[in-house]
Amino acid sequence: MAERNPHTTRNLRRLCVALAAATLMSGCSFAPTYHAPPTSIPTTFKEGGAWQLARPADRVPRDAWWSVYRDPVLDRLEVQVAVANPDVAAAIARHDEATSYLAQARSGLFPTIGADASVIRQRQSDDRPLRGTGQPSVYGANTVDVGISYDLDLWGKVRNEVSAGRAAMQASEADLESVRLSLQANLADAYFNLRGLDAQQQLLNDTIDTYQRALKLTLSRHAGGIASDLDVSRAQTQLDTARASADDIAARRALYEHAIASLTGTPASNFSLDPDTAEAYLPSLPTGVPAALLQRRPDIAAAERRVAQANAQIGVAKAAFFPDISLGLDGGYQSTTLSPWLMAPNEMWSVGPSLVMTLFDGGRRAAITRQARAKLAENGAKYKAAVLLAFQQVEDNLAQLHHLGDEAQRQNEALVAAQRTLTLSMSRYRDGVVSYLDVVTAQTTELDTQIAALNLNTRRLLASVGLIEALGGGWSADGPKAAPDVQAAQTRGTPSHSVANAG
CATH class of the missing domain: 1.20.1600.10 (Outer membrane efflux proteins (OEP))
Known part of the structure; x- marks a missing residue:
């Protein structure tokens, strides 16, 4: 049996503690x-x-x-x-x-589940600030994305x-x-x-x-x-x-x-x-x-x-x-071309909590x-x-x-x-x-x-x-x-x- 990474163990422990507290x-x-x-x-x-x-x-x-x-x-x-x-x-x-x-x-x-899909062909300015060398002027941005958000209340x-x-x-x-x-x-x-x-x-x-x-x-x-x-x-x-x-x-x-x-x-x-x-x-x-x-x-x-x-x-x-704390999970695929699109190298995801709080509102x-x-x-x-x-x-x-x-x-x-x-x-x-x-x-x-x-x-x-x-x-x-x-x-x-x- 493979030995568990200590760093992974600490992260799992922290996650369990956070979920228990929530x-x-x-x-x-x-x-x-x-x-x-x-x-x-x-x-x-x-x-x-x-x-x-x-x-x-x-x-x-x-x-x-x-x-x-x-x-x-x-x-x-x-x-x-x-x-x-x-x-x-x-x-x-x-x-x-x-x-x-x-x-x-x-x-x-209940959680909110959303989906997004877009097929975009766009051109960027030749004089765009901080434009890197070798970047194409015309490129595609094709995205399929599914997200889940849940307010912990x-x-x-x-x-x-x-x-x-x-x-x-x-x-x-x-x-x-x-x-x-x-x-x-x-x-x-x-x-x-x-x-x-x-x-x-x-x-x-x-x-x-x-x-x-x-x-x-x-x-x-x-x-x-x-x-x-x-x-x-x-x-x-x-x-x-x-x-x-x-x-x-x-x-x-x-x-x-x-x-x-x-x-x-x-x-x-x-x-x-x-x-x-x-x-x-x-x-x-x-x-x-x-x-x-x-x-x-x-x-x-x-x-x-x-x-x-x-x-x-x-x-x-x-x-x-008090702050609004929610958990979010988002994943999908993004590519500059239509084929291949839904492939592992084009995978993207994000997961983690978010906190929103008003610090001052004039009473x-x-x-x-x-x-x-x-x-x-x-x-x-x-x-x-x-x-x-x-x-x-x-x-x-x-x-x-x-x-x-x-x-x-x-x-x-x-x-x-x-x-x-x-x-x-x-x-x-x-x-x-x-x-x-x-x-x-x-x-x-x-x-x-x-x-x-x-x-x-x-x-x-x-x-x-x-x-x-x-x-x-x-x-x-x-x-x-x-x-x-x-x-x-x-x-x-x-x-x-x-x-x-x-x-």
Whole structure:
């Protein structure tokens, strides 16, 4: 066995040491240890009552939450939002952009391989400085070359760029969910407002018929000398006012119909919805919501991911203070003639590390680092603001559902009393006991009370949509599914109002 050259042995030892050091340093990163910004999270909602803690799965589908309203027309329209709305298409494109950015960042983790080939015929100047004697004036330079370069990423710059790109992509995914959820909630709001106006239109049509009969009765009594001209004028005013209100309802309904058309990606001129006076189903939503479910909101998820992105960008900025070290390997053939070209005597190669470092930049890198830290602080504050807004929105809608439910009960009692008052007034008017002013007053009160009841029902539907949106969507037609610990509590007979499938 031939004895190894000592010089070669020393070089191999040095190479092994260098590779080992590079391997150890490749885990270095100057990004701060990431922690989500601390926020104050209550254990219960003030407006929600008692609840049992739930631990829902990390990934819960957000689709078809609107099916809890049991309205096939709404179901059909909501599906169109996701596939035809241009705002959703724009959000999908932004997500694709973020995905491509991540792919670009990831490419830095792998070697770069390049190839070059050239066939050149050139002439050098006879008076070129330092031209050697005997050098030809015209010569060829034919080259085939393949090179490999790999950034060692000793300071974690590339890895932090990948982390930042991944966080940006995840934020764009959450943004896409936010856009979808917002548009779906907007559609549900417009739809329930439109259906509420349909019910009011039907009420006014019935009222107009009633007022026409009342006017006919008043005219008949006037002809018999029982009723005065003032009674006729009052009856006519009531009828005309009701007709004007019906026209106003038609105008307002048209606006909601046009809004629904745009949300579903349809020109308003080509879209119409037939009136439907069936009473909308109001789902029974849990009165207590675990605060942990607010983390399911896509806007909060997007805000948290942008904090992580800014945190990784600090590592990228700080790595710029250290040299970029890369390993390069280059080899090929070069010859002045085409034949023979790819022959051993024409072989050329180079191998070795390279170091690039900025020694002075007038404070540019320090400013970039300060900017990255400021961006982290900004995104952290935005995350906390998103969390606070989420709690407020849930509390707002819980309060609306709670108090509007109580108001609806009182309103129904008032409607019964108003209808009884109108019946008594008409009976006494026919008997000649009271003037038509009492009838007009009773009719106005009864109509206003009925309209208030219809508006209240619409407001309760809108509050339920707002609550679902505040929870991040994710409701199913079968109702919320409790986590195992909640199911155990229910088995023991403990009441639970936890929402485990909202998110």
